[in-house]
Every structure is written in C-alpha cells, then in structure tokens.
Amino acid sequence: MTQIVQMRGMNKYFGTLHVLKEIDLTVEAGEVVVVIGASGSGKSTLIRCVNGLEEFESGKLVVDGNELAPKSGNPKSLAEIRKEVGMVFQQFNLFPHLTVKKNIMLAPRKVKDAPEAIANATAERLLNRVGIGSQADKFPSQLSGGQQQRVAIARALAMEPRLMLFDEPTSALDPEMIGEVLDVMRELAKEGMTMMVVTHEMGFAREVADRVIYIHEGQIVEEGKPADVFDNPQNERTQAFLSRVLAH
Numbered sequence: 001m002t003q004i005v006q007m008r009g010m011n012k013y014f015g016t017l018h019v020l021k022e023i024d025l026t027v028e029a030g031e032v033v034v035v036i037g038a039s040g041s042g043k044s045t046l047i048r049c050v051n052g053l054e055e056f057e058s059g060k061l062v063v064d065g066n067e068l069a070p071k072s073g074n075p076k077s078l079a080e081i082r083k084e085v086g087m088v089f090q091q092f093n094l095f096p097h098l099t100v101k102k103n104i105m106l107a108p109r110k111v112k113d114a115p116e117a118i119a120n121a122t123a124e125r126l127l128n129r130v131g132i133g134s135q136a137d138k139f140p141s142q143l144s145g146g147q148q149q150r151v152a153i154a155r156a157l158a159m160e161p162r163l164m165l166f167d168e169p170t171s172a173l174d175p176e177m178i179g180e181v182l183d184v185m186r187e188l189a190k191e192g193m194t195m196m197v198v199t200h201e202m203g204f205a206r207e208v209a210d211r212v213i214y215i216h217e218g219q220i221v222e223e224g225k226p227a228d229v230f231d232n233p234q235n236e237r238t239q240a241f242l243s244r245v246l247a248h
Helices: 043-050 075-084 100-111 116-129 145-157 175-190 202-208 226-231 236-245
Strands: 003-014 017-028 032-036 058-063 066-068 085-088 163-167 195-198 211-216 219-224
Touching: 003 043, 017 043, 017 219, 032 043, 032 202, 043 058, 043 163, 043 195, 066 075, 075 085, 085 145, 100 116, 100 145, 116 145, 145 175, 175 195, 175 202, 202 226, 211 226, 211 236, 219 226, 219 236, 226 236
Parallel strands: 032 195, 032 211, 085 163, 163 195
Antiparallel strands: 003 017, 003 058, 058 066, 211 219
C-alpha cells in the first residue's frame, strides 16, 4: 500500500502551549481516517498541519512523497502538497462575487493553467456529481448552507486531489442540511478517495471510516476500526468522551 500521509514524532506549539505531542500517524491510499476528540483537543490543528496551514515545530511529515520541513522550511514541497491536497472547512470560503461554476473553475485555471473549456466541463461534471448541477450560474449567497458546502467540496475536487481533508465540514450547517453533505462524502469514500475527516458526526464515523483516531490533549490515545473504538474502547479517556457524545 502507498502511504499518502506519514507523521513521525510530530510536535506543534502555540507559544508555550504544546498542542500536538509526538504524533505518529500514517494514512494509506484509499483509506478514510476519521479524527474525533473534544473541542480544543488538537484534532483540527493536526489536519491543518497536513497541508501546511499550520506549521509544526519538530518531527517528520511526508505527504504523498513530499516532505514538509518544520516551521515551513520547505516551500517547494508545500506548493506541491497544496496542488495535491483538497481541503473543506467549517466555513465554505466561497468567493461571493463569483458564480458557483466560476468558483470551481478558478483553481484549475490559475494553478494548473487548464483551458477554459476544460475547466468549464470539469466544473459542470463536479456540480452534477455533488447533486447541484442546476445551481451552476447562481452566486453563493443564493444557495443554502448545505449547497454551499457541496460547492466547496466540488471546488476541492477540481484540482484532482490525491487526498481530501475535511475539518468539521458540517459544524456550521443546520441539522437538516448535514445529511446532504455527508452523502457526498460517503460517495467519495466509496469511490476510493483518501480522506482525513475531523467530525463530531459519530454515526458517519462508524459507517464510513476505515480507522477512527481519538485525540485527547494533543495526543493520540486510541485508534482502531470504528467498531472497536466505539463498542469496546480501551482507554478510559476514550470511554469517558464516547459516553458523553453517544448519550445524546
């Protein structure tokens, strides 16, 4: 198996606060890894290190064969990683002055020099793939939150990423819109996309993840298959966390 992400002894600080502690983690090609943990546990910071949105202070991080140096010490690798890694955030971060289709066309045109006709066809195909082909010429403000997040997923897919990162992609959505975004993510997983997902949606994690990782205070304290982590957690911290979140 090809390892898309390798972390070895990775540490991250915010000032004196040690937010990621000696992280060892690998993600194989085609694997769906879901990261869970309480707010402030470091799970979003972990995923943001993968594409260089956060610097790390020490350790090793290799993404699809490109090694990222601590403190952004290897800008060439970072540029390559950002071409190959798609990211979807809590907030949709769409350009409000561009139509939905133009939002999706922008990166392939600017970064990959894709001809306009090809970028246009890719955008239309991806909008159909996420179920909103009819919304191509609307502006983001005319769409619901769930639709905007699906546009954001399509935009990330337009760069043909080897890895997709999702940082709590449903946290900003109304409850009735969460399902439509998770459905798109389920389809991506079925198609073999390599994914790292930070989420509070435990049902999704149980159903879709190949592996679940529980982070507590910046450390990986438990990882395993979803059935093992959810039904038979070994660490008392994992047990306490799951008893709180699964009781609701």
